[in-house]
Amino acid sequence: MSDFAFVYRGWDTPVSPEEMQKTINLWRAWFKELEESGHMKDPGLPLDKSGSVVKGAKKLVSDGPFAEAKDVVGGFTLVTASDLKQATELAKGCPILTSGGSVEVRPVLPLEM
């Protein structure tokens, strides 16, 4: 088994409270599925979509957003899976996909040999 990071990018935030509640329920159900099938390593953390960027030797500072809205990272999760293929299959269950976002699946490099 290896670790993988799911990096969530750019999704539409629902406007209505009712839709928000539905969205939370979808995510909770998906996380629960990952937990119960033994794939969840760490639910990870959400990131605010604002912020700043420090760049280059001159340390130029600019305010967010940093990329196209669809590319902004909104959070990450750590899962365990047998290989990239399985991790990618798991990512297909993510509710973000129905609201215009994407999941990047990245193998975590093992820290030890």
Added chain:
Amino acid sequence: MEPSEHFFRHEYGRLVASLTRIFGVHNLDLVEDVVQDAFVRALEVWKFRGMPENPSGWLMATAKNRALDALRRQRTARKFAPELARQLESDWALAATVEEMLRPGEIKDDLLRMMFSCCRPSMAENAQIALILHVLCGFSVEEAASAFVCNREAMEKRIQRAKKMLAESKTLFDTRTPREFTARLPTVRRALYLLFNEGYHGASPAAAVKSELCREAIRLVTLLLEHPQGGAPPTCALAALMCLHAARLPARMDEAGNLIALAHQDRTRWDRQLIAKGLRLLQLAATGSELSEYHLEAGIALEHVRVARPEDTDWHAIVGLYDMLLLERPSPIVALNRAIAIGERDGPDKGLEAIHAIADREHLAIYPFYPAALGEFEYRRRCLSHARDHFRAALALARNPMERQYLSRRVSHCEDGTDGSLEGGMDEILGISPATAGASPARGLATTRRGHAAGEPPATPGGRHPYEQMWRETLDKLKHAVERSDPIA
């Protein structure tokens, strides 16, 4: 933990109501931004980490912080609630004031205050209920538009206009002054009544939307009932009316979303608990000497729910209640309902006679259930070709797939001439109040009132009421009907 159903919606209404007291009603847009912002945070964090132990507290604390930020940032640029301006301008008092304002105990009052503020008599009634639905029930513009079956732009405009009027009122309605409270109360009741009706009789074909609107109306009327003055007999009657109607919602549509007339409903699917609640409320409503149009409507609903078989329905009593209702609220729709009840009581010929006798029936020309009622009685007289023509005319006026389906079924019944079963209890499908949706063809059916701007007859003390004797008899009958009704039946 899982959030309770519609938790976000209801929290939204509570937070907006509370924060509006701090920011002032003219800053409603800012308040909505602050609350929306707190909700987006909750959404992102809870998605990953699940709901906290006390989600209401979490939301309130987050909104409070966002509010403080906004206050500090905008203090110089904006004017806040005038009565709080001094505290909010001083930096050391700011946090304490906000803290004090957002104590949990205050929330119920805040909701009530907002409800009364949304019901300005100068505001069109459909604007009042759109505003209630939006700011108090947390419906987005899209959701409100779909509930009222109108397009998004129209709803957006209606809500914006209503918000602007609300902003112009400068301060929120003061619910602590008894005289003003009592004066505004009928308008509030009327708005809740219309909200409920929109759910129960409105043009929306979706069962889910219907029950949601009904549930919201019941939630708000319950809030009103808990207030010492708000819970006056007409409010109890209104709440009773809602419960007795809502009890029948589960049987009102079949699996495919088709409308089922009262006579054909599976009565075992009626919600017994709601019926029992309705009865209790009606009992409370009938304790005083006050009788309102809601008493009458609740009385009609009671006659329907208290019998186990449709053929046992006491149409004499129902016609009597419609007679009173027509005096109190003269409108072609009420008259049409009364005519239908007469047809049920005395046979189709009398029913047709009563329909033809409706003085202002030209107002019903665009209303599908007017020709449908004619068709129904012609059908019962076995004048099938006349009946078919009426049902076809009704079909052409149908406002949604549900009505279309129902009416085309009646057209084909006439054509085969085979189906002998009658669609009794048309008044159940019809509704009593004109549909309130702006886009509804029922516009123009507006009730002509006997000059009560507030939307409800004055109370009846001192015998000033023109039909006092009749009122009293009706009230007595109502009390008896409640006593005779066995909620477990």
